[in-house]
Amino acid sequence: MTDAFSSSSETVLQRVLEVSLKSNTPVDKLEELYQIKATCDFILEHQFAKVALQFPDELLGDSVAIAEEINRNTNAKPFILGDTSYGSCCVDEVAAEHVGAECIVHYGSACLSTSKRLPLMYVFERRAVDVDRCASSFRELYPDSRSNVVILYDVSYAHAVKDLVTILSPEYPNLVSSELVVEGERCYSPGFIKRLNNDSLPPEQCDSQVIYQFGRQFSLKSGSSITDYSMFYIGEEGATLRNFMMTWNRCSFCSFSPATMTGRAESISVNRALMKRYYAIERAKDASVVGILVGTLGVADYLTIIQQLKETIRRAGKKSYMFAMGKLNVPKLANFLEIDIYVLIACPENSLLDSNDFYKPVVTPFEMEVACNKQREWSEEYITDFRRLLPGGQSHVPLADQQDESDETDVSLITGVLRSHNLLNGEPAETPSSSSMVLRNQTLTVANTNSAASFLAGRSWRGLEQKLGDTPVVKAVEGRRGIAIAYEEEGTAS
Template sequence: MVDISSRYEIPRTAEFLRGRAYTRVALQFPDELLKDAAAVARALRAELGGGAKLFVMADTAYNSCCVDEVGASNIDAQCVVHYGHSCMSPTSNLPAFFVFGKAPLDISSCCRSLLDCSRESSKPVLVLCGLEYAHALDDLKRATVGLCKSDCQNSEIHYAEVLCSEMSPSSSSTAEEQCSQSNGSTHNDGLPAHNDDLATLVNSCCNVEGSTRKYNLGGLTWRISTDEKMDDYLLYWIGQDNSAFANVALTFNKCDIVRYDTAANQFSRDVSHLMKILRRRYYLVEKAKDANIVGILVGTLGVAGYLDIVEQMKNLIKAAGKKSYTLVMGRPNSAKLANFPECEVFVYVSCAQTALLDSKEFLAPVITPFEAVLAFSRGREWTGEYLLDFKDLISSEKPEVVSKSEEARFSFIKGGYVEDDCAQENEEHSETSLALAELTEKALSTRNQNSDAVLYQGGAKSAIEYLKARSYRGMTGEYEGPAPDSVLIGRTGRAAGYSDEKTKSPQ
């Protein structure tokens, strides 16, 4: 039987809530932990002794790793207790308390694997982990030190620490600043918690403090000397091959990386699948340069600064001579995005650990804000560095427009290198909207040759004209002429009795 009190840290959670006199608290669970939600709520209510109302939240509108401030605001919650895996993105309006859980870890096996990697590598080792394994880091440190002494081995092994377990709301501060605002609490079950070029953007998760450089990524923090670089370290990840690991591996893609699989109790050096993702992202950046109409997908309503980056993306796209539409639709999928065939590329504004949306099955590619900066900004070239957290891109600086007259580039649409004349660009500037509509219509007609396809017909200059010009308009059922063969007309009426059902006489 699962020890609810220990696994979900009931006493520590109750202490936090009592200390701040919260009376309306939202308990947020991911799908895989919902089975324990009722038991956790009962145990926490018993520990609090009454006086506080607890509400269980599930099926979040966006991503379960982010604090669901929208759902919590519907019940006027004063605080959110977040259970399970978290991206540790800073909140905007509500304080949050995090319970990461205690996933099992074979300390002796992990210790031997760590020392083997240290012996084989000439580099110092930096140990990172999923937050659900942070509870075991102290035991791992002690076991490693003891084994090193018995083997007379002098291994240079460094450990990351948990940044914090609670946050205070802020519209602009980073997760580290929010942690420092939380009444000085910097612990998690005994663990201490603590733009000139592209490289500057990528290293913005790093702060130089005296003779050390401090990094914060995915809820973890660590320090290295200013005389060293991250490339000088071997990264040893403890945990699953999930979004948190992808965030670390792509951000520090020039480092040697080893992942210890906690289920199989063995380590793996193979991160080739993530490097393939990186190469595909480069392809999407090049493809996005040819887009004329860009959709901005809002993938979060709670992460601090999301409105700032949305506005920055609008300005960036406008400065590049393109049109943009902002779309809020919850979790995006291919069916939802297919309702906007005018958009040739989408920019997904989301937290760092859900930003990489696989768009292979989509009609148009989906890129991150960082990739949008590369595609639409002037003089940006990809050096291999990568950034997933949009908060590190937020800037008050005016974006520089890509100058088509200064450089030739390869166009995926035209199939060769193109170089536009500056004078011609200025001459056609007044007709931008009409030109974009014509290009979009041409691209869509080329992409879809099926006469039954659900697409708009004719030219348009604005969003409402796009909608009116379509032959079929989705859920409203409004269309001109017969519905296409590919469209199945559903049942009408109420669930208690659809219009095509025979009325049953009461017995």
């Protein structure tokens, strides 16, 4: 019997599933790739009785064989989380809590966002990489042996970085290798990850500048800054690389693809990408109704950033509505035409959503703060980790005191219309459902304050409504039989 769990329900369904034991990975290689023995030791050490095994879609083929091995060696009851509520790189603590799991084992690629509810173990996929070819590409991309270079990598290639550094360090004295680190005492990973602790740095690095972001930590030479370094990334093009390039946008990037075994200088125009994001900020400034999309329930402090955003949006004279959605797509967001712009709360890798196909733009919490908090100015710094925006964070900018706020105006770069930053003096007006309220402030700017409720009242179709007492009662009648191409009473086409 296999326990199957659906994240859309709070109940566990027990049923017998006919699952083929044939795995995508040969049985004799499961231990090497998935570190089953280390996982069993972790479970036995802490005496966990229920364990949630979270797999991304591409590794589900191996999940049953791994779960059987864990059950056989520990007697713990494993639950396979095959359909995560949000991105598979984040830990799905909500689904694990629904089944009463005492810990989570997360397999595959991970964003290493902080999770604090349950004990957690990371098991990274050990993807193959030719270290010698990688070193050769590095030499071609950085012919100057005095170059300052930081090695970054996808977590799936963490097992090969030590060998690469051993080859290159004698030739490149200014080479810096990043380490995988996580916050919290309840997170574990065999071999390639450690808990965040600045006191554990070697003595020769105590006077260095320590950079910690996105689950990576590395030390720079004393007196230098991140802009003095180039970045060498091991992995495929995707969300992880894009996140690094947007954050450290003043550094040059090169990458090595283990799949094609080729290296290249990244030619994507980061400035062009930043211009697109700045356009989204201008759209956020013009917006009157903001939809807050909750794209994670596992990253620490997501509730705090929601409250901060709601207050920031309110103080800017805008209305906000909150939406909890799993996998975002165009049809879902198209149902809410009254929303002018969305702000997505997610992990750093999933927050940079390309919203070209969406009817309304989707921005990050940082971009919404630039649009609504006049104390924060657009600069070369770009922030994808919303935790840095919170009080105590490295990039936190408090809101101005309400007594000191003045009704400032500027011109929209998109519409050319004069707009007011503090349109309603921080207090959105209540709008009657029967009509719209039109306000005229001191700068003679006309503002339409239609609420989403009044917008809905004007729709001809409003979804599934009971309309008790309005719909006449009729007897049930027998409907058509058959399939749509040919119902039984219609006969067959000649």
